Amino acid sequence: MSNTPMTRAFFALAMLGLSPGLCAQQPDEGTPAARFAAVKADHEKAMKAFVTAYQAAKSEAEKDALVRDQLPKPEPYVARMIAIAAESPNDPVAVDCLTWALDNGRDEEQMAAVLQTLQRDHLTSPKLGDVCMTLRGGGIKNDEAFLRAVLADNPHRPVRAQACYVLGLLHTQAATLARTVQSGGDPARVQQLAARYGEEWLAAMRTADAAQLQQQGEALLERVAAEFGEVAAPRGTLGEWATADLFELRHLTVGKPAPEIVGTDLDGVEFKLSDYRGKVIFLDFWGFW
Numbered sequence: 001m002s003n004t005p006m007t008r009a010f011f012a013l014a015m016l017g018l019s020p021g022l023c024a025q026q027p028d029e030g031t032p033a034a035r036f037a038a039v040k041a042d043h044e045k046a047m048k049a050f051v052t053a054y055q056a057a058k059s060e061a062e063k064d065a066l067v068r069d070q071l072p073k074p075e076p077y078v079a080r081m082i083a084i085a086a087e088s089p090n091d092p093v094a095v096d097c098l099t100w101a102l103d104n105g106r107d108e109e110q111m112a113a114v115l116q117t118l119q120r121d122h123l124t125s126p127k128l129g130d131v132c133m134t135l136r137g138g139g140i141k142n143d144e145a146f147l148r149a150v151l152a153d154n155p156h157r158p159v160r161a162q163a164c165y166v167l168g169l170l171h172t173q174a175a176t177l178a179r180t181v182q183s184g185g186d187p188a189r190v191q192q193l194a195a196r197y198g199e200e201w202l203a204a205m206r207t208a209d210a211a212q213l214q215q216q217g218e219a220l221l222e223r224v225a226a227e228f229g230e231v232a233a234p235r236g237t238l239g240e241w242a243t244a245d246l247f248e249l250r251h252l253t254v255g256k257p258a259p260e261i262v263g264t265d266l267d268g269v270e271f272k273l274s275d276y277r278g279k280v281i282f283l284d285f286w287g288f289w
Contacts (some may be wrong), residue, residue: 044071112141161228171217
């Protein structure tokens with residue numbers, strides 16, 4: 001068998017469960033960076049055309065039909081991105097292609113394979129921070145193994161910080177989900193979770209140590225605040241994010257005493273929430289932005 005870039009790309013597509021025909025329908029030409037930009041542009045053009053048609057629709061039935069029949073499916077674009085990365089694994093844009101695929105893909109096994117490729121071929125990339133943040137929602141197989149590998153071996157401090165932060169979130173989220181599954185108080189919610197994550201995940205949650213998961217998650221968030229506190233994040237730093245998350249986990253969850261609130265009533269008299277301890281209190285928070 002030949003070892004041309006196209007052969008490698010087709011092999012990679014097959015390993016990821018994709019048909020090479022998806023890529024062949026719209027061949028890409030030029031440098032890897034130009035091809036990456038072309039796929040993004042094609043996707044954006046298709047989405048713009050859909051939005052225009054949707055906004056022009058006259059009825060809910062027409063809108064529903066548009067969503068069902070004309071909403072651009074990500075699979076062909078994901079296939080093209082994976083093909084570019086497979087043909088040019090040593091080009092920096094390969095990480096961009098795989099990250100885009102991870103952001104937009106739907107097939108769980110395929111996304112797990114993309115994550116494995118990133119871990120195997122691009123573990124030291126300075127671009128993996130975006131991948132880490134994409135994993136905040138959970139649900140991708142081997143996401144914890146990927147994040148731990150990034151935290152241990154990526155040479156870039158901001159990337160390690162993001163890996164540590166998302167690891168902490170995933171552990172605390174898992175603790176919450178384990179309590180939901182084990183409590184048996186919300187069967188409909190458990191069914192939704194099982195449909196999303198699968199029966200294997202559900203079985204693991206039934207026996208998980210929620211307290212240990214919570215402790216591990218908090219320890220990781222504490223590490224972010226102590227070791228990576230100054231790393232920039234949107235609207236602040238990761239240290240500020242982690243500190244806020246820890247406060248919420250420790251003080252704003254069901255069963256925790258409400259934190260102190262100090263304010264001024266309509267007569268200008270200062271009051272504290274603790275003044276009403278033992279009474280039923282209705283708090284209404286509102287504001288204008």
